Amino acid sequence: MSVQELEKKQTPQQAALGPVGWLRWAWRTLTSMKTALILLFLLALGSVPGSLVPQRGVEPDKVARIYEQNPTLAEWYDRFQLFEVFTSVWFAAIYLLLFTSLIGCIIPRTAVYLRELRRRPPAAPKRLSRLPHSASFEGELGVEEAARRLRRMRFRVSTGDGWVSAEKGYLRETGNLVFHVALLGILLAIGAGSLYGYRGNVLVVEGDGFANTVAAYDRFMPGSQVSAESLEPFSFTLDKFDVAYQVTGDKRGQALDYTAHLKVNDSPQAPARDYALKVNDPLEIDGTQTYLIGNGYAPVFRVTDGEGQVAFEGAVPCLIEDKATMTSGCVVKVPDAKPGQLGFLLQFLPTSVPLVDGGHASAFPGQINPEVQVLGAFTGDLGLRSGEPQSVYTLAEPEDMKKLKPLLMGTDVPKPLAVGQSVQLPDGLGKLEFTGVKQWITLQTAYDPGRLPALLSAAAAVVAIALSLMIRRRRVFVRVGEGRVEVGGLTRTEGSAAGFTEEFAEIVQVLSAGDKDVR
Amino acid sequence: MSAEQLAEVSDQFVVAAVLLYVVAMVAFATDLAFGRVRPGRAVAKAAARQPVAVGAAAPPPGADVLPESASVPATPEPPRFAAVAGTAGLVLAWVGWVANLSAIVTRGLAVDRWPWGNMYEFVVAICFAAVSAFLITQVRHDVRFLGGFVMVTAALGLGLASKVFYTAAGPVVPALDSYWIAIHVSAAIIASGLLTLAGVTGILYLVRGDGPSRLPSRADLERVAHRAIVFAFPLWTFAVIAGALWADRAWGRYWGWDPKEVWSFITWVAYAAYLHAKATAGWKGRAATIVQLVAFGCLLFNLIGVNIFIDGLHSYADVD
Ligand code: HEM
Numbered sequence: 086m087s088v089q090e091l092e093k094k095q096t097p098q099q100a101a102l103g104p105v106g107w108l109r110w111a112w113r114t115l116t117s118m119k120t121a122l123i124l125l126f127l128l129a130l131g132s133v134p135g136s137l138v139p140q141r142g143v144e145p146d147k148v149a150r151i152y153e154q155n156p157t158l159a160e161w162y163d164r165f166q167l168f169e170v171f172t173s174v175w176f177a178a179i180y181l182l183l184f185t186s187l188i189g190c191i192i193p194r195t196a197v198y199l200r201e202l203r204r205r206p207p208a209a210p211k212r213l214s215r216l217p218h219s220a221s222f223e224g225e226l227g228v229e230e231a232a233r234r235l236r237r238m239r240f241r242v243s244t245g246d247g248w249v250s251a252e253k254g255y256l257r258e259t260g261n262l263v264f265h266v267a268l269l270g271i272l273l274a275i276g277a278g279s280l281y282g283y284r285g286n287v288l289v290v291e292g293d294g295f296a297n298t299v300a301a302y303d304r305f306m307p308g309s310q311v312s313a314e315s316l317e318p319f320s321f322t323l324d325k326f327d328v329a330y331q332v333t334g335d336k337r338g339q340a341l342d343y344t345a346h347l348k349v350n351d352s353p354q355a356p357a358r359d360y361a362l363k364v365n366d367p368l369e370i371d372g373t374q375t376y377l378i379g380n381g382y383a384p385v386f387r388v389t390d391g392e393g394q395v396a397f398e399g400a401v402p403c404l405i406e407d408k409a410t411m412t413s414g415c416v417v418k419v420p421d422a423k424p425g426q427l428g429f430l431l432q433f434l435p436t437s438v439p440l441v442d443g444g445h446a447s448a449f450p451g452q453i454n455p456e457v458q459v460l461g462a463f464t465g466d467l468g469l470r471s472g473e474p475q476s477v478y479t480l481a482e483p484e485d486m487k488k489l490k491p492l493l494m495g496t497d498v499p500k501p502l503a504v505g506q507s508v509q510l511p512d513g514l515g516k517l518e519f520t521g522v523k524q525w526i527t528l529q530t531a532y533d534p535g536r537l538p539a540l541l542s543a544a545a546a547v548v549a550i551a552l553s554l555m556i557r558r559r560r561v562f563v564r565v566g567e568g569r570v571e572v573g574g575l576t577r578t579e580g581s582a583a584g585f586t587e588e589f590a591e592i593v594q595v596l597s598a599g600d601k602d603v604r
Numbered sequence: 605m606s607a608e609q610l611a612e613v614s615d616q617f618v619v620a621a622v623l624l625y626v627v628a629m630v631a632f633a634t635d636l637a638f639g640r641v642r643p644g645r646a647v648a649k650a651a652a653r654q655p656v657a658v659g660a661a662a663p664p665p666g667a668d669v670l671p672e673s674a675s676v677p678a679t680p681e682p683p684r685f686a687a688v689a690g691t692a693g694l695v696l697a698w699v700g701w702v703a704n705l706s707a708i709v710t711r712g713l714a715v716d717r718w719p720w721g722n723m724y725e726f727v728v729a730i731c732f733a734a735v736s737a738f739l740i741t742q743v744r745h746d747v748r749f750l751g752g753f754v755m756v757t758a759a760l761g762l763g764l765a766s767k768v769f770y771t772a773a774g775p776v777v778p779a780l781d782s783y784w785i786a787i788h789v790s791a792a793i794i795a796s797g798l799l800t801l802a803g804v805t806g807i808l809y810l811v812r813g814d815g816p817s818r819l820p821s822r823a824d825l826e827r828v829a830h831r832a833i834v835f836a837f838p839l840w841t842f843a844v845i846a847g848a849l850w851a852d853r854a855w856g857r858y859w860g861w862d863p864k865e866v867w868s869f870i871t872w873v874a875y876a877a878y879l880h881a882k883a884t885a886g887w888k889g890r891a892a893t894i895v896q897l898v899a900f901g902c903l904l905f906n907l908i909g910v911n912i913f914i915d916g917l918h919s920y921a922d923v924d
Binding site for chain 1: 772774775777778779781782784834835837838841842845848849850852853854855856857858859860861862863866867869870873874876877879880881902910914
């Protein structure tokens with residue numbers, strides 16, 4: 086192949102390697118096919134830990150668990166950036182080297198290719214019968230006529246004294262070059278996306294709204310070039326969330342459809358419009374996509390304190406404990422309650438059924454008989470005033486938890502509360518009412534300016550690789566004279582000979598078809 | 605027919621396909637064991653070893669207990685029944701193929717969606733694709749020698765699907781309820797079928813010595829594998845990219861290094877390395893075949909290992 090020839094020609098002489106010589110040598114080694122192959126293998130090998138070790142960007146909770154359970158191991162993982170394989174220095178080193186090698190490969194190949202494009206096919210060899218494919222037939226065929234027929238078969242043709250030489254399949258190399266350039270394009274698009282794009286997650290309860298600002302997100306992951314002003318200024322409210330479940334058969338309880346009914350304002354001035362957000366069908370506003378990625382229950386509670394004041398009223402998003410039945414754990418914190426702060430640990434059962442042992446459990450993920458089991462009620466300092474961020478899914482830090490005074494334990498409230506029911510706290514400290522059920526959804530908003538370039542590059546890569554693998558480069562020669570026509574043919578690329586026998590036979594047939602055109 | 609009945613019929617078609625593939629395998633093996641010996645490069649010396657090697661790759665009943673002396677006739681003229689067995693194998697394979705296809709179609713009718721929403725359905729479809737790849741190749745080139753091995757692979761695959769991955773017919777989760785499943789998974793299935801054919805051929809390449817054998821020459825084996833990969837690679841590329849497009853609709857990003865994404869990428873890189881090794885670095889024969897088989901290992905790991913041992917967004921496999 087041309088590149089190899091090129092490499093051979095350029096192999097540096099052993100003597101006199103000055104600094105420039107060494108640089109040259111390094112460049113040539115880097116851009117040689119063998120190095121590229123090794124780098125390819127390294128890239129594959131380097132990705133393996135990325136699938137075995139949890140990645141911080143994908144599963145932060147699992148990473149945290151490793152830190153808890155095995156700190157030494159976690160430290161070692163961290164030392165080698167195994168929690169962030171795909172953004173690690175060493176992974177970047179591999180692919181940057183690979184792409185440098187690729188560029189080093191593409192440039193000389195493009196030069197060779199351009200030269201070849203301009204060159205006519207070479208003169209026909211003397212003895213065509215020595216070629217891998219050859220045939221001859223009796224008849225008169227002028228050089229011009231042979232050339233014309235070959236051209237009609239889309240060969241590029243050159244002629245000489247009594248010979249025609251034709252070549253076809255240049256698209257193979259075109260495909261190859263475009264494919265490799267497209268790979269570079271994908272890399273650049275991904276890079277652009279991570280610099281200028283952002284992603285954010287937010288949880289929204291039915292009836293609540295969301296405006297696309299940095300502060301509104303629960304978690305915001307901006308690229309380094311993203312400023313707060315660059316966020317698309319849309320907003321929406323979640324009117325209602327619908328889930329359809331399979332109700333019969335083996336797959337009972339499996340979700341069939343999720344629909345979030347939104348009222349969307351594309352910009353602060355724009356009128357509100359209805360939008361049904363579904364899985365696989367994001368809301369798109371000017372290149373910013375909003376996806377429906379999760380859902381759960383948010384029962385509504387009212388807490389009246391010891392002084393008879395409503396100290397809390399609202400929906401409380403619960404953490405899903407069991408996906409199959411949507412049994413969820415809820416925490417209600419009431420820092421404003423008097424005389425003491427109140428806290429509740431609760432369990433939400435969307436379809437509550439009694440068990441033989443007297444307990445209750447959820448039998449179905451949809452809300453057929455929603456009930457709330459009181460697991461505990463506490464009073465004391467919840468530690469909310471310390472200013473440190475608190476999880477909404479735990480009542481208090483373990484050390485604060487110890488200082489709380491239990492008011493009720495699970496056994497004190499054997500029957501779960503149905504909607505409208507309430508439980509009184511002892512000593513006149515207040516009551517908790519379960520007033521209704523809402524649902525929450527989690528959304529991901531993503532803006533990635535690299536999407537379209539990446540798609541175009543990827544599409545180009547697929548088409549190009551198909552061209553480059555399917556098309557064979559082949560040459561056909563014809564020699565005419567003294568009532569005989571000799572035809573010879575060869576394929577110029579490894580592994581592409583299969584099928585050429587048939588094509589060659591067809592070409593010979595077209596050439597020998599006398600005056601009438603076979604094609 | 606009701607959906608339940610259709611689902612049951614589908615299961616029975618799978619059983620029928622397994623049986624047919626097994627019988628076809630025996631027929632192909634008979635053809636291979638008694639058919640014509642083809643010369644290798646180095647003549648004669650490895651001849652007595654061959655039947656054992658064949659038996660090791662695919663133990664057809666009886667083949668592995670063949671007395672060594674009886675197995676290689678000195679005369680090149682094979683007995684007539686060998687060719688008959690070969691033809692019978694082909695016919696059986698086609699019938700098994702129809703059963704396999706019917707299993708997929710009835711399943712699709714039973715669940716009223718594209719029948720590759722979980723690991724069971726997916727593996728059944730890959731077996732179908734691998735057998736199709738073999739039968740279609742067989743129409744144009746004589747690759748009958750591959751028959752026994754493809755049949756074993758397909759029978760084992762279907763058996764594994766029914767015994768280990770079986771999932772009752774039913775609807776899929778909302779994330780899979782998309783036309784993308786037709787595009788992304790179909791491409792992955794066809795590519796996997798072709799790559800399975802290449803993998804089987806690659807194993808035969810390593811098993812076959814350079815001596816005369818009932819298998820075609822190593823060069824021929826290599827050519828078959830190479831062709832299959834040349835077809836499959838763009839398809840695989842397409843499947844991965846279609847997956848990325850789907851992920852862009854479903855998960856909010858087109859690439860996020862989910863374990864399945866990582867392993868499709870690794871597989872893709874490994875096959876790319878194979879193609880480079882052959883085309884540009886000029887590796888031939890053994891070295892290239894080993895690269896190919898490593899890549900095939902990655903493909904299998906992605907299909908089985910990732911679905912079962914690693915959980916990620918792609919865990920729709922429904923395997924318990
Ligand atoms: C970048 C994104 C994606 C990549 C690289 C990818 C890759 C693959 C690959 C290689 C397979 C082949 C089978 C295997 O080896 O297991 C596959 C199968 C499959 N993919 Fe994807 N995929 C992507 C996104 C998606 C998305 C977004 C969905 C659906 C929401 C999806 C659903 C499936 C299903 C249902 C199968 C077949 C069944 C199974 O393995 O359980 N894929 N994917």
